[in-house]
């Protein structure tokens with residue numbers, strides 16, 4: 001594979017210089033990786049045995065777990081990263097070893113063993129903490145909520161965290177609007193939340209400096225997802241509606257890495273992006289940036305894209321699926337970051353949203369995910385009400401249905 005894209009070339013165009021690595025930082029390779037994966041799988045098998053007890057069930061459910069994993073990753077994912085004292089293979093799975101990782105496995109085992117048992121709880125929440133944002137993104141799913149007066153006080157946000165922690169939530173990703181607009185509250189919230197729950201921050205890169213990245217890490221933030229929608233600065237800036245946002249985003253990745261966080265970049269793969277053959281150059285750019293994960297999102301007709309012809313066609317989906325399986329599994333691409341593409345498993349086994357995770361938008365409305373506006377309740381009414389219980393969440397993905 002020829003490298004055609006050099007990150008520094010692009011930065012040079014904007015008269016800036018940032019040192020980059022040539023492969024995902026902290027990637028685990030060789031015998032160390034093989035042994036670690038075996039230990040992880042044996043631990044899953046151990047939990048299968050102690051939870052299910054009956055030999056037939058153990059075998060069936062263990063096989064079902066492996067099959068689900070294979071459908072989610074398009075095969076037996078081997079890519080693994082060692083950051084801090086934890087191993088990561090997915091930005092939506094707690095690092096291993098940890099109680100949070102074990103709890104996730106146990107919960108999934110019980111769910112697979114008894115899919116109709118509604119006692120299993122949410123494990124993941126996206127929480128939009130602010131309506132403020134300096135960007136004007138083409139695909140923004142929060143478009144109708146943006147830049148109005150804030151819905152959540154800091155005290156509301158603490159109470160929201162309390163509610164979901166009681167639910168057993170293992171990871172909270174703080175988003176917005178732009179969560180770094182509300183930086184002081186964000187740090188307090190991360191410090192408060194991270195005692196019990198893994199915290200990540202989703203940002204455009206705004207206000208991410210060496211100091212803010214370090215403070216977030218010290219407060220307990222595990223990782224950052226930075227939105228970068230193109231490897232060409234002018235295309236990214238146009239997509240985001242803001243000059244200079246590309247350099248800001250790239251710097252944010254670097255600062256998060258220097259602070260010791262797991263890093264991911266997120267891209268909305270539009271028809272123009274895919275038709276223009278930008279996916280592989282983008283993956284090369286991500287590799288040179290040294291991030292562990294690349295999240296590729298499909299455009300959806302919500303927010304700023306509502307009513308627009310943005311849904312991908314079959315050829316685009318085929319291209320994404322091919323890139324997803326190749327980059328994650330072919331030895332020639334071992335130095336590329338792990339690619340996350342939810343459309344792959346959604347079209348095969350359904351969607352995790354609604355049953356395992358929810359999206360709390362910046363008005364407090366709770367949906368299955370950022371891209372399916374399926375409001376089932378408002379969390380602000382709940383936290384300000386007297387002793388109201390969290391409603392049964394069954395706002396499953398209306399497009400792909402839920403995973404058993």
Ligand code: SF4
Pocket residue numbers: 133134135136137139140141142143176177178204
């Ligand atoms: S997508 Fe995110 S960064 Fe872009 S305008 Fe919407 S809230 Fe802001």
